[in-house]
Amino acid sequence: MNRPGGSMDEKEGNQNGDPGGHLSVFTRTHSATVSPETRLLSAFKRDTQIRRVYLAGRECYSEEGKTFELRLVGKIKQQLSADPTLRPEYPPSLGLTEFTRRASEVALGKSSRAIAENRVLGVQTPGFTAAVRLGAELLRHWYDVCADWRGPVYLSSPCDDSLAAIFQAAGIQDICEYYYWDDKQRGVCLKKLLEDLERAPERSVVVLSASAHYPTGADLSQNQWAVITQLIMRRRLFPFLLLPAQALCYGDLERDAWPVQYCASLGMELLCAQSFSHCFGLYGEAVGHLLCVLKQSSLLLSVQSQVDTIIRSLWAQPSVGGARVVATVLSNSAHLVEWQGEVKCIVARCRLIRDILRDRLRLLGTPGCWNHLTQQGGLYCCTGLNGQQVDFLSKKRHIHLLPRGCLNMSAINGRNFEYIADSIHLALTTSL
Incomplete structure (x- = not known):
């Protein structure tokens, strides 16, 4: 049975403006450890520099820097939305x-x-x-x-x-x-x-x-x-x-x-x-x-x-x-052929980026061997940059990438390529 005067917790709750007179059940909830990706994205959004670059995303990006959309997928979505046999169940x-x-x-x-x-x-x-x-x-x-x-x-x-x-x-x-x-x-x-x-x-x-x-x-x-x-x-x-x-x-x-x-x-x-x-x-x-x-x-x-x-x-x-x-x-075999054609264009673009980034770093005389860029595949790449070099890119050049210098290759495009390559060169040649 509660006393007419209420408990200390109830009084404290009322003093803090809690109409129910009780502390929140979430009061002692501790903040979870923020993932590197979340931390990088937050840092990127706070970055006010015009030439900022975000290379830590997981989506596949187009040359325009937007999330890649397949034409065939768009067509099929329209067809399915107009199909009278599909019921919401x-x-x-x-x-x-x-x-x-x-x-x-x-x-x-x-x-x-x-x-x-x-x-x-x-x-x-x-x-x-x-x-x-x-x-x-x-x-x-x-x-x-x-x-x-x-x-x-x-x-x-x-x-x-x-x-x-x-x-x-x-x-x-x-x-x-x-x-x-x-x-x-x-x-x-x-x-x-x-x-x-x-x-x-x-x-x-x-x-x-x-x-x-x-x-x-x-x-x-x-x-x-x-x-x-x-x-x-x-x-x-x-x-x-x-x-x-x-x-x-x-x-x-x-x-x-x-x-x-x-x-x-x-x-x-x-x-x-x-x-x-x-x-x-x-x-x-x-x-x-x-x-x-x-x-x-x-x-x-x-x-x-x-x-x-x-x-x-x-x-x-x-x-x-x-x-x-x-x-x-x-x-559908016809759809599959069309879809594979679009996907192969994505893959070819990422491979081309790897080739030209390797060649550009060689041309700049960047220390180290960069063959590993083309030996890897898919969207992701590990440049092998150390923590100090990654920090240099983030703080001095406003290029945000994952630890160990890992990045999303598809996020590199014609507008930011030279800036990224030059920045990697500087990260390895500038005395920090």
Whole structure:
């Protein structure tokens, strides 16, 4: 029973103008650590310099500096909006059947043995991050029911800053790193990578980028994949593959997914998170997909029921707009040819930027070898600049890029190219 005079908290609340007489339940909420991307974007927005440049974005940009839009996608959106047979109704919790079927095919190949043997479960998700989260939830469930499977999750160093938090949010707290990018040789260091995975406990989960590694753009070669997969099978590790920007390395969905097809061809069980937001320009629709390749078809129904249960507690149903666009393109050969033509133009532009940036730095006499710029692929690139040089670019030249000098190649265009190249040269030659 409350006293007529009220508690001290109530009186304090009234004195502070709280009509309810109570402190907020959020009073003791602490501010979360700001991600590098959020911090960089805030710094860029506060920057008042006319020549400021933002190279840390994740979207694919056109030569005009705007988010890339595909003409075909625009046409299909108009057609779908005018289709009288499409009714506003909830989709199944696992997503549109045609979308999941096509997404599985472009990851595993139409002639995939796993698909033919009914060992594949595809699930539509609201974006790439949601696909990773769903996979993490499945892993946590398997940890809970399998007493001998308690291995940690291994992430590449560096990797997407959100990955560790996604696994931790799913209840997996044991997160480790394996060596990936080497600043001195400016590329993937296979030797140290293998050493780290060799020390990983059996049943550990290894998160590997199949293509378009973020944030470095440095992908494993087919020979390196052959070595790594042998270690994974011998050490009984579990591969969780990532396709965050499928098709934007080679301009071809299946070629970018070669590592997924290779692992499946070896009979490996795996999870694979895919995103179609980049390659279709569907950023607002957030079109993702989680692929589960199982050992036996007899496991499919039980895994599907577990996925359905997890989804109902996370997002219930995915949105259908973007998935319909993707399914329409992938199921029509004429659309697919037109779409690939547009995507190949994006890829060709990024490759051209890499070539001319390398040549420009050589022409300026910039210290170091810049061949790694053209050896990487996709939207992202790791220049290999150190922290001091990145700070110089940010503070003195108003060029905002990620740690280790990682940047989005598509954000470079004809208007800012020379300024960026000259600034990188100055960062390496100016005494700070």
